[in-house]
Amino acid sequence: MKVKSLADLRKIKDEVHEKIKLREQSENAEQIVQIKVAMATCGIASGAKEIMSYIIDELDYSGIDGVVTQTGCMGYCYAEPTIEVKLPGKAPVVYGFVTKGKAKEIIERYIIKGELVDGVIPVTYRTIDE
Amino acid sequence: MHILVCGGTGCRASQAELISENLKTEIENRGLENEIKVVSTGCFGFCEKGPVVKVVPDDTFYTEVRPSDAKDIIEEHVIKGRPLKRLLYKNPKNENKVTSTAHIDFYKKQVRIALRNCGFIDPENVDEYIGRDGYAALGKILAEKSPEEVIAIIKDSELRGRGGGGFPTGLKWEITRNVENKEKYVVCNADEGDPGAFMDRSILEGDPHSVIEAMAICGFCIGADKGLVYIRAEYPLAIERLKIAIKQAREYGLLGDNILESGFKFDIELRYGAGAFFSGEETALIHSMEGFRGEPTFKPPFPSVSGYKGKPTNVNNVETFANIPVIINKGAEWFNAIGSEKSKGTKVFALAGKVNNVGLIEVPMGITLREIIFDIGGGIRGGKKFKAVQTGGPSGGCLTEKDLDIPIDYDNLIKAGSMMGSGGMIVLDEDDCMVSIAKFYLEFTLDESCGKCTPCRIGNKRLFEILEKITEGKGTEEDLERLRLLSNVIKDTSLCGLGQTSPNPILSTLDNFYDEYKAHVVDGKCPAGQCKSLLKYEIDSEACTGCTLCFRNCPVGAISGERKSPHYIDQSLCIKCGVCYDKCKFKAINIV
Numbered sequence: 001m002k003v004k005s006l007a008d009l010r011k012i013k014d015e016v017h018e019k020i021k022l023r024e025q026s027e028n029a030e031q032i033v034q035i036k037v038a039m040a041t042c043g044i045a046s047g048a049k050e051i052m053s054y055i056i057d058e059l060d061y062s063g064i065d066g067v068v069t070q071t072g073c074m075g076y077c078y079a080e081p082t083i084e085v086k087l088p089g090k091a092p093v094v095y096g097f098v099t100k101g102k103a104k105e106i107i108e109r110y111i112i113k114g115e116l117v118d119g120v121i122p123v124t125y126r127t128i129d130e
Numbered sequence: 131m132h133i134l135v136c137g138g139t140g141c142r143a144s145q146a147e148l149i150s151e152n153l154k155t156e157i158e159n160r161g162l163e164n165e166i167k168v169v170s171t172g173c174f175g176f177c178e179k180g181p182v183v184k185v186v187p188d189d190t191f192y193t194e195v196r197p198s199d200a201k202d203i204i205e206e207h208v209i210k211g212r213p214l215k216r217l218l219y220k221n222p223k224n225e226n227k228v229t230s231t232a233h234i235d236f237y238k239k240q241v242r243i244a245l246r247n248c249g250f251i252d253p254e255n256v257d258e259y260i261g262r263d264g265y266a267a268l269g270k271i272l273a274e275k276s277p278e279e280v281i282a283i284i285k286d287s288e289l290r291g292r293g294g295g296g297f298p299t300g301l302k303w304e305i306t307r308n309v310e311n312k313e314k315y316v317v318c319n320a321d322e323g324d325p326g327a328f329m330d331r332s333i334l335e336g337d338p339h340s341v342i343e344a345m346a347i348c349g350f351c352i353g354a355d356k357g358l359v360y361i362r363a364e365y366p367l368a369i370e371r372l373k374i375a376i377k378q379a380r381e382y383g384l385l386g387d388n389i390l391e392s393g394f395k396f397d398i399e400l401r402y403g404a405g406a407f408f409s410g411e412e413t414a415l416i417h418s419m420e421g422f423r424g425e426p427t428f429k430p431p432f433p434s435v436s437g438y439k440g441k442p443t444n445v446n447n448v449e450t451f452a453n454i455p456v457i458i459n460k461g462a463e464w465f466n467a468i469g470s471e472k473s474k475g476t477k478v479f480a481l482a483g484k485v486n487n488v489g490l491i492e493v494p495m496g497i498t499l500r501e502i503i504f505d506i507g508g509g510i511r512g513g514k515k516f517k518a519v520q521t522g523g524p525s526g527g528c529l530t531e532k533d534l535d536i537p538i539d540y541d542n543l544i545k546a547g548s549m550m551g552s553g554g555m556i557v558l559d560e561d562d563c564m565v566s567i568a569k570f571y572l573e574f575t576l577d578e579s580c581g582k583c584t585p586c587r588i589g590n591k592r593l594f595e596i597l598e599k600i601t602e603g604k605g606t607e608e609d610l611e612r613l614r615l616l617s618n619v620i621k622d623t624s625l626c627g628l629g630q631t632s633p634n635p636i637l638s639t640l641d642n643f644y645d646e647y648k649a650h651v652v653d654g655k656c657p658a659g660q661c662k663s664l665l666k667y668e669i670d671s672e673a674c675t676g677c678t679l680c681f682r683n684c685p686v687g688a689i690s691g692e693r694k695s696p697h698y699i700d701q702s703l704c705i706k707c708g709v710c711y712d713k714c715k716f717k718a719i720n721i722v
Contacts (some may be wrong), residue, residue, distance in 0.1 A: 003265075003383050003384060003390065006266070006272075006273050009260060012257060013263070013266070015257075016257050016260065036250075036252075040248075041331060041368075042328070044367070071248075071249050072247070072248040072249050072251075072335050072336015072337060073248050073332040074248070075245065075490040078486065084249070115132075115167050116132045116134070116169045116186075119137075120134060120172065121171065122134075122171055122184070124175035124238060125491075126242070127246065128246050
């Protein structure tokens with residue numbers, strides 16, 4: 001597909017936003033979870049790849065409808081691997097030092113029951129939109 | 131309801147764990163454990179006012195909480211539903227109490243501009259980049275602006291080169307534009323090589339499209355249709371993501387002929403560096419791309435006039451490029467409202483060394499080292515004492531306690547005897563020996579010197595030998611003078627930036643830590659206990675029980691003695707490995 005003009009770009013932008021909105025407002029909204037795994041060199045070196053495939057398997061196993069994607073360095077290199085979990089209608093939460101055990105705890109307690117678990121990393125920066 | 135208790139190292143040192151426990155006990159006493167959860171978190175970056183406790187969803191932020199405050203927090207905040215006033219953060223300007231994190235001025239010290247998409251989008255999906263205003267800047271300028279207008283925006287933004295030089299980016303673009311030539315090049319310098327630095331790698335791995343978009347914008351401005359990214363081969367993931375991004379951009383028609391139907395043509399190719407630190411210098415980088423040795427040549431002519439294949443070439447660093455699309459989207463005024471008087475915007479630093487929160491940070495220019503190290507970095511690891519921070523890599527210098535409160539920008543760092551550099555920031559504590567640190571950086575330059583000019587090739591070798599002599603305890607006071615003299619000669623006579631700056635770590639440690647050098651040569655001691663040759667392990671015959679543990683573990687058989695009577699170390703055999711010191715259960719081994 002060729003993008004031919006600024007208007008086309010805006011269309012793609014709107015579509016991306018629409019997609020995210022749709023995800024959040026779909027019928028089984030409470031079950032759609034978005035997880036981002038920080039997969040820069042620092043994350044991968046600390047085992048982010050294994051954690052990512054583990055999370056995909058676990059979500060599958062637990063029958064949770066979720067989207068797991070990779071992303072770049074979140075900046076918390078001291079706490080790798082780091083993941084960001086976005087439950088529908090809630091602000092994203094970043095967890096650090098995610099081992100398989102921690103990932104399981106996050107799925108069982110945070111994703112399923114909505115309880116925060118230890119290891120939350122507070123957002124310490126402002127974005128360009130603020 | 132959730133009560134978040136900071137579990138960062140700084141707050142834990144002030145009993146944050148006990149606060150959590152007390153909160154949990156109070157909650158259980160009232161049978162509220164199903165409604166309220168206590169959660170420990172990572173560092174809030176507010177260590178100065180720690181331990182901190184945050185209550186969500188109402189976003190109340192308590193500072194300097196003590197374990198005994200747990201009861202009041204539960205009674206006031208949870209049961210009665212009103213914030214506990216005495217623990218709220220006080221605005222230092224007007225003494226007003228601040229209830230939520232959103233209103234704390236100094237709370238979020240980082241501003242992410244170059245890293246805006248890192249950790250936010252999937253770097254391998256161009257749609258996600260477009261969804262965050264990606265390629266909107268390119269689209270906008272192709273449809274609405276002339277190259278001159280865009281250059282004017284970049285000039286007004288006062289963006290300066292983030293590779294370390296700090297040259298005004300807009301001016302560089304203008305110079306390249308004004309050179310008449312049909313063939314011009316845009317080069318992205320991704321040959322990041324300072325020890326401990328990984329800013330550019332993270333940007334390319336997390337947000338490759340931002341660099342591609344900015345290079346196309348630069349091409350439009352200077353009149354180039356070809357871009358080259360010079361990236362080190364040691365960055366395989368960054369290369370892979372760049373390749374994917376370039377492919378996607380071509381498929382979308384955002385690179386190639388007739389971009390966005392504007393008639394503008396631009397494409398990008400990759401060139402790999404073979405790992406020479408020196409090739410990050412722009413003239414050496416260009417020679418390396420042309421297939422020659424990565425050696426520098428004299429400037430002028432600057433690459434803007436005669437660069438790649440003798441054509442006008444605009445070389446910018448990865449981070450510089452990553453700032454460009456935002457500046458165009460948000461305007462020059464938005465950008466230059468951030469930062470200090472002479473340095474605008476933000477700087478990405480790779481914060482490493484002896485701090486608790488090692489990581490990639492982006493801070494507005496003008497922030498102090500104290501804020502970076504003690505708030506964002508969470509202070510020194512293990513509660514040790516701060517000694518120095520090294521910035522600017524092997525060309526930079528050390529900043530000490532006295533420099534902690536100067537606002538960081540290009541000019542102030544140079545005034546303080548160091549430099550901004552590309553953004554490596556290594557924090558040192560009381561256990562680091564400054565002579566060894568200087569030696570470490572010199573060893574690096576020595577390894578990376580291209581050998582073309584004598585002062586750098588031979589002079590640095592001699593400097594290294596003197597430093598080695600000092601760390602081995604064979605140095606004299608004359609050596610310190612010789613170090614300074616030779617350093618200055620190398621600075622004055624080397625051909626390029628590498629040699630001209632290679633003695634900086636020595637000069638700056640000599641200036642700031644002369645006593646430490648003196649201790650090595652006069653007293654034969656290393657105050658930090660790092661220089662092995664200057665250490666001596668001795669057994670305290672009164673504390674020694676004759677358990678033979680040290681005797682059995684010594685790898686060179688330097689320890690002798692009868693069972694149940696004091697042992698003895700033969701200094702001529704001892705290799706100072708420290709095994710006996712680690713093994714002894716009676717603290718009978720002393721380092722002298």
